[in-house]
Amino acid sequence: MRGRLALAGLLVAAQANATGALAEKPHTEATPAPTCPAPAVMPGPGVADPFHLPSDAAKQLNADALAFYRQGKWEEARQKYRAAEAADPQFLAPGLNVACSFVRQERFAEAVTEVRRLLDTAYLPWSDELATAADLGALKVRPEGRALRAILDEDRKKWAEGLSDDVLFVARTRAPLKVGKGDNADPDAAGTFVLGPRQEVFAWSPRTRRYRQLTSEQGRVLLLGRSRDGRRIAYATGEKWLLAPGQPPRLRGVVVKELDLGTLAVLGEARISGDLGRLEILQTGPSFAYRIDPGAGKGATFALREGRLEPAPVPRTARAVASLTGRGAAATGEEALPDCRGRVRDLLPPTAGTASVQVRPGDGPPFVISGPFGGGLAGLPIP
DSSP: OTTSOOOOOOOOOOOOOOOOOOOSSTTOOOOOOOOOOOTTOSOOSSBSOTTOOOOHHHHHHHHHHHHHHHTTOHHHHHHHHHHHHHHOTTOOHHHHHHHHHHHHTTOHHHHHHHHHHHHHHOHHHHHHHHHTOGGGHHHHTSHHHHHHHHHHHHHHHHHHTTGGGSEEEEEESSOOOOOTTSOTTOTTOOEEEEOOOOEEEEEEOTTTOOEEEOOOSTTBEEEEEEOTTSSEEEEEEOOEEEEOTTSOOEEESOEEEEEETTTOOEEEEEEOOSOBSEEEEEEETTEEEEEEESSSSOOEEEEEETTEEEEOOOOTTOEEEEEEETTEEOOOOEEEOTTSSEEEEEEOOSSSSOOEEEEEETTSOOEEOSOTTOEESSOOBOO
């Protein structure tokens, strides 16, 4: 994995109005949006539950396999890894370990087969895991590596299909790390803390009821905004949290990125210098602008150009769609389900509890799509 020997361990892991155009003739009603189909009736890319935690039995088998792996007992290790997968079919980490074991034996074709299986299931996060896996290094420089690059490109395109029709939100993949007493207004907590919210951007399809992870930012996504035409997203990550008695919390190491949903290509990114008091993502036609405030003023507006945030005026029609402070992201309210009759909204607990994203379909009871650890259309409070 990132920064150490890449043996996969226990990886535990919207916004387009309902369609309908008014006809030119008077007294003609708008075409109603279709009702979303029942769960799992339409095929499509993605996974059923990206927030799944592996069973204890599968985790133990995966750990047992590691002992054989370290001894170079490849067949014995693979038997344990396969058993871990059988114990919990949604636990995909053993598959990467199997691929690594084949590379260590120079059985490169079999390693590619395992890699394809992972990527076909979940392009993200596994494309990122594969890119940083040290034990796959020998595969990447061989002729089979060309096949691997082709597989990555093919699965990236599949993963991006139809994202403009999906609900996008930020969700936690695991329980977040907390500071002090776990209250971001704790007056006794002071200092500079490393952020560990364990949050990424996800897409959920109303038609397939499947999920796709769209970012792999070490769990540091804090804010999400979508362009007016629904084809791009802008998001912000953060590294550190600054607390001082009597002062509002601030953020350090904030980076903004823009991503094309049709290709999953990063269109640009830039780091915000200094400490941040407030950040807003504004829609400006098909693109974005950013209002950045280091303190308590109104802030200045910027555009992302060639890897830098440059001062730029915004049109009067620009609209703030996401807001971030040292306390986290503000809730956005309610939106129409893309291409389906219904609504999606931020659901905030009345007192203590976990924020979530709730879907209210046009013909059924509401349900939560953001998993057990919390989610928000634009982001979440900092724990």
